[in-house]
Amino acid sequence: MCRESGAVDDESIEVWLRLNLEAKSQPLDQGVIATVKALYKKRICERVLLSMQQQQPLKVNLGGAIDMVVASWWQVKAxxxxKCFKRAGFVRNAEALEDDEQSDTSLADETLNTDDV
Structure with missing residues (x-):
């Protein structure tokens, strides 16, 4: 903020937004990121087991790792x-909050317990 004119500059707005929105978006980030990580780890384990069954060394390159991350992202359910948006406080009504409170398991645990892969 410019002290002389009282105007707010872009840098001040950026810092304020970063500091204030980060706390709101963390539950969203943690839920989605935890789910993608769980799915990615599941894919890695499947590849390790497959390479062990075929008695071949596991070869992973950067492109293959990126492909697995992308595939894991697309496997995250809507x-x-x-649910992550609800946990972060982005809800339209109180009914949505009640639905979220009934969930006892974490999103990553739900993801790991599915057999969709």
Whole structure:
């Protein structure tokens, strides 16, 4: 903020937004990121087991790792993202909050317990 004119500059707005929005978005980030990580780890374990069964060394390159991350991202369900938004406080009504409170398991645990892969 410019002290002389009282105007707010872009840098001040950016710092304020970063500091204030970070806390709001953390539950969203943690839920989605935890789910993607869980799915990615599941894919890695499957590849390790497959290479062991075929008695071949496991070869992973950067492109293959990126492909697995992308595939893991696309496997995240819309319901998971919706729950993360609710946990972060982005809801339209109180009914949505009640639905979220009934969930006892974490999003990553739900993801690992599915057999969709």
């Amino acid at each position: 319901d998971t993202i919706s």
